[in-house]
Amino acid sequence: MILVSKEALALKVNKKHGEKAIALTRKLGVDNKKLRILKEEQFIFVPIRRSLREEELKRIEQQLEDFELSYNSFLEKKNQPQTLDQLLEKKLPAELIKILPRSIDIVGDIAIIEVPRELAPQKKIVGEGILKIHRNIRTVLAKAGVVNGTFRLRKIEIIAGEHRTETIHAEHGCKYHVDVAKTYFSPRLSYEHKRVATLVQKGEIIVDLFAGVGPFSVLIARKNKEVKVYALDINQIAFEYLKDNVRLNRVETLVFPKLGDARKVVGEDLSGIANRVIMNLPEKAIEFVDVACRALKPEGGIIHFYSFLRSPDSMANLKQRFTESVEESGRELSRFLSTKNVRATAPYQWQVVLDAKIS
Ligand SMILES: C[S@@+](CC[C@H](N)C(=O)[O-])C[C@H]1O[C@@H](n2cnc3c(N)ncnc32)[C@H](O)[C@@H]1O
CATH class of the missing domain: 3.30.300.110 (Met-10+ protein-like domains)
Known part of the structure; x- marks a missing residue:
């Protein structure tokens, strides 16, 4: 192994706190694995990858009696595997x-x-x-x-x-407390969460029919201060995380979590109120088009309709099925604002989204 020397920021602690400092930098994910730890007299220098954020510094202060941040020269492990x-x-x-x-x-x-x-x-x-x-x-x-x-x-x-299986995930400046075994969450929808959030206009009322732990609802509220978002989910555990995430992101006055079947909740509580409805339940959304139409204001609004499309089915067929469902629920489709593939989900299968203006 070839060793060369490199300057880096380091956590300097007394040797007796060395193990603790190493564990802490690992836990914070700032440890610099490409460089060797340096020992000098009674101190050890733990190289870190970047400067520390305020909350990270606070955690270190709480756990180490005495430490300093300093720049030092470290030996680099040149041939360390990268992949x-x-x-x-x-x-x-x-x-x-x-x-x-x-x-x-x-x-x-x-x-x-x-x-x-x-x-x-x-x-x-x-x-x-x-x-x-x-x-x-x-x-x-x-x-x-x-x-x-x-x-x-x-x-x-x-x-x-x-x-x-529980963690905190960061997305577009929001934090989501999530249990990946007990609630649905996909980082592959990150772009979609942002795309919809940026379409929202000031003062809108939104119904997120299948909200999960809240990645559409919370982001919309963080980006658009004068909105009201009703976030629904039938999974009690997802609902608990959703409430937690509303608090975690300080949008309690804008997002209103509701537990239950979207059909029932809209029927009892949310009819005729929304400018925009999000239907991210691709497997079954078509069965809830009437519910989305019922949630919209009498003058209409926008529906973000997600579905899976399996070859040889086509986007044209899907649009046709959606249009018929809208008409069956007594509304009319003004036009499709956009239609697109969100991601491939299996060979010959895609998740797609239709943005539809309903009158
Ligand atoms: C595909 S996940 C989408 C979650 C979230 N929108 C996201 O982007 O991560 C669909 C969610 O709908 C919920 N769900 C399924 N059927 C429902 C129903 N009838 N009423 C309300 N929520 C439902 C599930 O519990 C699940 O959390």
Whole structure:
């Protein structure tokens, strides 16, 4: 291994607090794994990757009696593996290296991967490898089934790291407390959450029919101060996280979580009030088009309708089905404002969205 010297910011502590300082920088995800820790007389210098944020400094102050931040010269481990392939090339045969997971979903400090069947006996090695390469990750989960059921959950298995499925995920400046085993959350919808939030106009009333832990509702409220968002979900656990996230992001006066079946809640409480309705339940949204139409104001509004599209079905067919459902509920479709593919969800299957103006 070739060693060269590099300047970096470091946490300087008395040697007797060394272990604590190292653990703390790891926990905060600021430890610099490319550099070696430096020991000098009674001090050790733990290199960090970046300057510390105020809340991180506070945590360090709470846990270490005495510390300093200083710049020092550290030895660099030049040949440290940068990718999972490099890290595992001596541990796994070439044919397994080829099928290592290429895409990792990161939710907070949890990584979620799909392990191909042939790699299943080695999944722990893969999980440990991901922990080594991605220093901010504390837990690695393997998907153990497809998303299904009313609550849109999938079975998962903890394959490495801390035994937990709960975390805090940051998205577009918001924080979401989420349990990836008990509530639906996908970081792959991040762009969609932002796209819809930026379409909202001042003073709008929005009904988020299938809100989950709140990534549409909370972001809309954070971006648009004079809105009212009703956020519905049928999953009691998702509803608890939703309430928590409303508090966490300080939008209690703008977002109103409601527990229950969207059909029932709208029927009892939210008829004829909305400028905009979000229908992110792709598997079943078509069955709720009448509910969305009922939530809209008498003069109409906008529906963001999500669906899955499986080849050979087409966008044109989907638009036709949506239009018929709108008409069956006694409303009229003015026009489609936009139609697009959100993401591929399986071979020959996509999640798509129709933005529709209803009169
Ligand atoms: C695909 S998730 C979407 C969550 C969220 N909108 C997001 O982007 O992460 C759909 C959510 O709808 C909820 N759900 C399913 N059926 C429902 C119903 N009839 N009424 C209200 N919520 C429902 C599920 O519990 C789940 O949290």
